[in-house]
Amino acid sequence: MERYNFGFLDEEAKREIRRKILKAVAIPGYQVPFASREVPLLKGWGTGGLQITLSLIGKEDILKAIDQGCDYSLNAMNIKRFVRAVTGVETTTDTRRATLIQTRHRIPEEELREDQILIFQVPYPEPLRWVKASERETRRMHAEADYGLMWLSLYEDMVRYKEVTIGARYPVLVNRRYIMDPSPIPRWDVPKLHMSKHLNLFGAGREKKIYAVPPHTSVEPLEFEDYPFRVEDFSGKACALCGSSESFLDEIVEDGGRRTYVCSDTDYCTRRRQSGATVKS
Amino acid sequence: MELLLKVESLTKVFGRGCEQCLSLTGKDGNRCPICGSIVACADVSFELHRGEWLGILGESGSGKSTLLRLLNLELEPTKGRMLVNLEPYTGLDLLSISPYSRRLIRQELFGIVYQNPIHGLRMEVSAGGNVAERLILMGERRVEKIRERVLALFRRLELPEDRMDELPSSFSGGMQQRLQIAKAIVNNPPILLLDEFTTGLDPSVQAGVLELLKEIMFELGISAIVVSHDIGVINFMTHRVLVMNRGRVVEHGLTDQILEDPQDPYTQTLVHSKL
Numbered sequence: 001m002e003r004y005n006f007g008f009l010d011e012e013a014k015r016e017i018r019r020k021i022l023k024a025v026a027i028p029g030y031q032v033p034f035a036s037r038e039v040p041l042l043k044g045w046g047t048g049g050l051q052i053t054l055s056l057i058g059k060e061d062i063l064k065a066i067d068q069g070c071d072y073s074l075n076a077m078n079i080k081r082f083v084r085a086v087t088g089v090e091t092t093t094d095t096r097r098a099t100l101i102q103t104r105h106r107i108p109e110e111e112l113r114e115d116q117i118l119i120f121q122v123p124y125p126e127p128l129r130w131v132k133a134s135e136r137e138t139r140r141m142h143a144e145a146d147y148g149l150m151w152l153s154l155y156e157d158m159v160r161y162k163e164v165t166i167g168a169r170y171p172v173l174v175n176r177r178y179i180m181d182p183s184p185i186p187r188w189d190v191p192k193l194h195m196s197k198h199l200n201l202f203g204a205g206r207e208k209k210i211y212a213v214p215p216h217t218s219v220e221p222l223e224f225e226d227y228p229f230r231v232e233d234f235s236g237k238a239c240a241l242c243g244s245s246e247s248f249l250d251e252i253v254e255d256g257g258r259r260t261y262v263c264s265d266t267d268y269c270t271r272r273r274q275s276g277a278t279v280k281s
Numbered sequence: 282m283e284l285l286l287k288v289e290s291l292t293k294v295f296g297r298g299c300e301q302c303l304s305l306t307g308k309d310g311n312r313c314p315i316c317g318s319i320v321a322c323a324d325v326s327f328e329l330h331r332g333e334w335l336g337i338l339g340e341s342g343s344g345k346s347t348l349l350r351l352l353n354l355e356l357e358p359t360k361g362r363m364l365v366n367l368e369p370y371t372g373l374d375l376l377s378i379s380p381y382s383r384r385l386i387r388q389e390l391f392g393i394v395y396q397n398p399i400h401g402l403r404m405e406v407s408a409g410g411n412v413a414e415r416l417i418l419m420g421e422r423r424v425e426k427i428r429e430r431v432l433a434l435f436r437r438l439e440l441p442e443d444r445m446d447e448l449p450s451s452f453s454g455g456m457q458q459r460l461q462i463a464k465a466i467v468n469n470p471p472i473l474l475l476d477e478f479t480t481g482l483d484p485s486v487q488a489g490v491l492e493l494l495k496e497i498m499f500e501l502g503i504s505a506i507v508v509s510h511d512i513g514v515i516n517f518m519t520h521r522v523l524v525m526n527r528g529r530v531v532e533h534g535l536t537d538q539i540l541e542d543p544q545d546p547y548t549q550t551l552v553h554s555k556l
């Protein structure tokens with residue numbers, strides 16, 4: 001791949017994306033349109049996130065890529081292989097060593113630092129699409145903070161089911177101004193966006209949007225006081241590999257129908273085991 | 282009475298407009314012979330006082346609904362100023378502010394009831410949800426409190442409590458209008474805007490809705506602008522009246538006096554044809 005520029009995209013494309021990122025950081029939660037490029041990736045696999053990664057990455061960076069918390073999934077491996085090939089940078093699975101983390105649908109369990117950037121791949125950037133089909137209308141609604149319809153859909157959920165039925169992609173209010181789709185992370189990860197130390201960047205390739213949650217920015221799930229937002233409940237469950245009861249767990253149904261749970265964040269789980277954590281019996 | 286709202290030279294031209302639009306319309310029609318634009322409202326000025334009910338009377342096409350939508354800050358005016366005497370907005374021209382602030386101010390100051398419930402209600406949202414929207418937008422985040430308030434309004438407007446969570450499309454015309462009223466007053470706005478809100482109703486239902494609304498408006502001490510082409514409604518609901526023709530105010534004064542002794546020839550034909 002030597003005939004490609006460092007980072008695959010040409011310098012002009014990278015500059016344009018970086019400009020859009022700056023704008024996104026300046027207006028937390030606001031979706032900035034950008035000229036999405038072609039990048040050689042399987043369709044449906046986050047070319048938005050990859051373009052952000054490629055336009056930010058420098059020779060000194062260390063990249064981590066995860067798919068639903070896992071460093072070893074085919075997709076995550078492909079991303080790392082591709083970025084290595086077009087930049088020569090080092091890749092890692094260690095959350096603490098990474099300077100850039102590209103993710104699909106998870107935020108690492110380990111709290112990120114000021115010097116780290118988390119880059120999300122976003123399939124559907126528009127949180128108001130639940131309630132309004134037209135792009136023109138949703139744009140107007142964001143401009144005017146006309147969020148009545150969105151709130152009403154939550155209200156109706158309360159009335160009908162006594163809880164909000166949204167699982168992943170839980171809508172949040174960023175910086176007390178824009179409603180934002182945090183991408184399909186579980187509810188578990190939503191509180192990690194609030195006042196985070198690290199920068200969060202979101203890229204939607206197909207829909208050509210970039211948005212951001214800068215460090216130390218308020219991110220509040222839409223909720224009613226008497227029906228507060230709740231994360232997934234893993235009480236009484238623990239990781240079958242490392243014994244953790246403080247991490248987001250994936251359910252595994254074994255052949256006999258028995259259910260076990262393991263950490264969705266593979267790096268977190270591995271490190272706990274390496275430091276001697278075991279399953280309590 | 283204390284001044285609440287002051288409207289100056291409110292003008293709305295639909296179309297691209299030209300220099301002659303205002304001077305060449307008003308006599309024969311509201312379409313500019315030069316550029317073809319429609320002058321829906323031209324230089325409308327008036328004042329509304331606290332607790333006052335002001336009528337806008339005029340025949341079809343005279344610009345009443347356009348005027349009301351301008352007042353509700355949902356239409357971009359061609360020209361004009363609109364000032365409220367209410368803290369913290371005193372001295373602010375409501376027509377000069379950003380769409381974002383405009384929405385905030387609109388939901389605080391105005392409640393509106395449209396002739397066609399399709400414009401005033403979200404038909405895909407429950408009846409109670411329709412009423413609740415404003416409360417939520419104004420920051421109420423307790424479902425219990427919201428439902429208490431909605432319930433109280435359902436009772437006051439004689440709406441069936443047990444249908445609070447049904448879609449309003451299953452409601453009768455009279456119920457839909459009462460639902461719009463509940464929605465309009467849920468956060469006690471100082472000004473109520475009513476656009477031919479009984480026109481679509483069966484005459485047998487009209488009187489009841491008018492009576493109930495008048496009672497509620499009196500209780501709330503709310504100010505109101507009542508648009509109608511129906512002299513009976515204007516007579517029943519308003520203290521003062523502006524008569525509009527082809528986008529212009531042709532006469533204004535106390536409702537009793539104007540209906541008894543109209544000066545303008547247009548008003549005279551309106552009043553006499555309907556009596």
Ligand SMILES: Nc1ncnc2c1ncn2[C@@H]1O[C@H](COP(=O)(O)OP(=O)(O)OP(=O)(O)O)[C@@H](O)[C@H]1O
Binds near residue numbers: 339343346348510
């Ligand atoms: N969106 C629009 N585009 C172009 N012309 C419009 C528009 N809305 C209203 N008009 C025109 O403006 C004029 C005033 O209309 P408006 O609806 O305000 O009258 P009205 O007094 O409310 O009439 P009615 O009693 O029939 O409701 C009419 O000539 C109408 O055709």
Ligand SMILES: [Mg+2]
Binds near residue numbers: 345346347476477
């Ligand atoms: Mg009308």
Ligand SMILES: [Zn+2]
Binds near residue numbers: 239244269270
């Ligand atoms: Zn584990």
